Amino acid sequence: MQDGIDVSTRRLEIKLQRELGPDILAALADPLVVEIMLNPDGQIWVEKMGQGMATVGTMTATAAECLMGTIADGLKTVVTREKPILEGELPGDPEKFKGAGSRFEGLLPPLVARPSFTLRKKASAIFSLQKYVDDGVMTEQQRLQIIEAVKTRQNILVVGGTSSGKTTFLNAVIACIVDVTPEHRLVIIEDTAEIQCSAKNTTPLRTSENCDMQRLLRATMRLRPDRILVGEVRGGEALALLKAWNTGHPGGFATVHANSALAGLIRMEQLVAEGSTSPMETLIAEAVNMVVFIEKDSTCRAGRRVKQMIRITGYDAPTKQYRFTEL
Numbered sequence: 001m002q003d004g005i006d007v008s009t010r011r012l013e014i015k016l017q018r019e020l021g022p023d024i025l026a027a028l029a030d031p032l033v034v035e036i037m038l039n040p041d042g043q044i045w046v047e048k049m050g051q052g053m054a055t056v057g058t059m060t061a062t063a064a065e066c067l068m069g070t071i072a073d074g075l076k077t078v079v080t081r082e083k084p085i086l087e088g089e090l091p092g093d094p095e096k097f098k099g100a101g102s103r104f105e106g107l108l109p110p111l112v113a114r115p116s117f118t119l120r121k122k123a124s125a126i127f128s129l130q131k132y133v134d135d136g137v138m139t140e141q142q143r144l145q146i147i148e149a150v151k152t153r154q155n156i157l158v159v160g161g162t163s164s165g166k167t168t169f170l171n172a173v174i175a176c177i178v179d180v181t182p183e184h185r186l187v188i189i190e191d192t193a194e195i196q197c198s199a200k201n202t203t204p205l206r207t208s209e210n211c212d213m214q215r216l217l218r219a220t221m222r223l224r225p226d227r228i229l230v231g232e233v234r235g236g237e238a239l240a241l242l243k244a245w246n247t248g249h250p251g252g253f254a255t256v257h258a259n260s261a262l263a264g265l266i267r268m269e270q271l272v273a274e275g276s277t278s279p280m281e282t283l284i285a286e287a288v289n290m291v292v293f294i295e296k297d298s299t300c301r302a303g304r305r306v307k308q309m310i311r312i313t314g315y316d317a318p319t320k321q322y323r324f325t326e327l
Contacts, residue, residue, distance in 0.1 A: 023056045033047070071104060088103075089101050157290070182200070242280070
């Protein structure tokens with residue numbers, strides 16, 4: 001049976017490689033490429049770390065639709081004009097097929113004029129915090145503060161815009177956790193597998209159509225975690241995460257989309273409001289100990305920089321402002 005599965009997977013990989021075409025395959029093999037996009041006009045764009053976006057080729061609407069059908073088949077689902085959104089990971093064996101495991105988001109008409117998709121490549125390497133210092137992404141003082149936060153089990157929120165490197169930075173922090181507290185059991189919750197963890201005692205959890213992140217967070221409480229890590233907080237699960245961090249599971253990490261450290265806290269307020277009608281600013285201030293804001297920066301050779309780090313010290317209700325210190 002196993003041989004049959006391997007043969008079936010290999011056939012799927014060969015079909016995918018043929019349908020992806022040389023331009024996308026080259027981009028998948030390029031370690032500097034972080035994202036590949038097909039627009040409805042048929043233009044293929046890639047984003048390279050520290051270099052911005054550029055076109056690399058074209059793909060016909062027919063070829064794109066065939067590719068999406070093959071990916072859907074590999075994911076055991078369908079994509080049609082009645083079900084025009086395809087989400088998942090590029091199927092295949094990462095050891096044999098460059099790009100397997102990359103996050104895929106595809107759209108068909110009538111949502112778009114012609115088929116379009118985005119491929120977010122899975123990180124191929126884990127950078128250390130020291131590497132970030134060497135590349136000018138962060139300072140030595142910031143590195144030491146992160147290490148101290150890991151040692152003292154502070155909860156850290158990593159904030160940034162789209163493709164700013166939040167998950168890659170989180171991978172570096174997890175590597176620090178493994179060095180500092182190798183005995184800790186980590187539970188990692190994600191929509192798609194992007195976080196890389198070398199901890200020996202770890203349980204990765206993935207959301208599905210029938211089980212969202214909030215449900216997984218409730219299940220996590222019974223998995224005996226030392227630290228709870230969330231790839232990206234994007235909904236009402238924010239409240240469950242804050243409660244978990246604040247009631248016996250410190251030392252967690254999560255990412256959220258926002259354009260500054262303080263905006264990250266405001267974003268958490270908005271997400272918490274999806275699950276509660278009561279204001280939760282005090283809970284946020286108690287549960288989130290540190291916020292790290294990372295942004296794209298073309299002046300840095302790595303293409304990103306840790307712009308701001310703050311330590312949250314409380315919430316002042318009369319002024320409706322968070323109390324914090326710059327790090």
